[in-house]
Amino acid sequence: MTLIVDVHAHLDHQDFSKDIDQVIERARQAGVRAIITNGINPETNRKSLELAEKYDIVKVALGMYPIDVLRKDIEEGYPLKDQPFDIDSEIDFIRKNKSKITALGECGLDFIGSDSSQRKNQIKVFEKMIALAEELNKPIIVHSRKAEQSVIEVLQSSTIKKVVLHCFCGKKGLIKKAEDANYYFSIPPNIIRAHNFQYLVEKVNIGKILTETDAPYLSPYKGRRNEPAFIIETLKKISEIKKMDVEEVGNIIFMNYQGLF
Numbered sequence: 399m400t401l402i403v404d405v406h407a408h409l410d411h412q413d414f415s416k417d418i419d420q421v422i423e424r425a426r427q428a429g430v431r432a433i434i435t436n437g438i439n440p441e442t443n444r445k446s447l448e449l450a451e452k453y454d455i456v457k458v459a460l461g462m463y464p465i466d467v468l469r470k471d472i473e474e475g476y477p478l479k480d481q482p483f484d485i486d487s488e489i490d491f492i493r494k495n496k497s498k499i500t501a502l503g504e505c506g507l508d509f510i511g512s513d514s515s516q517r518k519n520q521i522k523v524f525e526k527m528i529a530l531a532e533e534l535n536k537p538i539i540v541h542s543r544k545a546e547q548s549v550i551e552v553l554q555s556s557t558i559k560k561v562v563l564h565c566f567c568g569k570k571g572l573i574k575k576a577e578d579a580n581y582y583f584s585i586p587p588n589i590i591r592a593h594n595f596q597y598l599v600e601k602v603n604i605g606k607i608l609t610e611t612d613a614p615y616l617s618p619y620k621g622r623r624n625e626p627a628f629i630i631e632t633l634k635k636i637s638e639i640k641k642m643d644v645e646e647v648g649n650i651i652f653m654n655y656q657g658l659f
């Protein structure tokens with residue numbers, strides 16, 4: 399059976415509240431060995447820890463999504479408590495749970511519709527998360543929408559080495575910079591339609607590629623919820639682009655996962 403890993407999912411999302419047991423079971427049947435569920439704020443960080451406690455294949459990353467976009471981005475179907483929270487006490491919470499976590503994330507920058515003071519604020523939070531990742535010696539899983547250049551700049555102004563760029567949509571020059579810095583790129587199942595991810599896979603060495611779902615988002619099937627079992631579609635597409643066997647691609651990505659996490 400092909401080995402599969404999902405380094406970025408949101409299993410605490412309400413879309414999974416009714417059938418999470420079946421979703422995990424289907425993942426197992428499909429060969430999924432690990433799913434890293436990512437928190438984005440205090441509420442989801444706690445839910446993610448609970449999920450990791452309940453299912454052995456679920457690992458957890460605790461994070462802090464770009465604050466200003468948090469509400470707007472998740473208005474549909476992700477009923478998070480809309481209370482402001484204290485960044486530093488959440489950082490303390492993450493620190494206290496360091497033995498339970500595989501990585502830090504989701505965090506990063508999202509410049510869609512943000513003004514310059516919001517951007518500055520996002521960068522400040524991102525820098526704190528990077529410092530925490532270095533302190534705890536954990537990989538960091540990074541979101542970078544319409545902010546790819548700034549994300550690379552902020553990362554490179556630190557000394558952090560273990561980086562996963564999730565759904566990275568930066569252009570050629572930035573892909574090169576990230577690859578030269580030995581960052582990893584995690585590829586979602588919508589690669590079967592999305593040419594930018596196909597291009598990314600073509601350009602980047604297979605040794606720097608990981609797979610993710612961002613479930614319930616970024617499904618390979620239009621209009622259908624995404625889930626970890628669907629990663630087989632990503633592997634098929636990568637194997638086509640890299641002209642390699644699916645099993646072999648699965649093995650290499652699994653090794654990449656083990657090497658990083």
Ligand SMILES: [Zn+2]
Pocket residue numbers: 406407408436504612
């Ligand atoms: Zn995500």
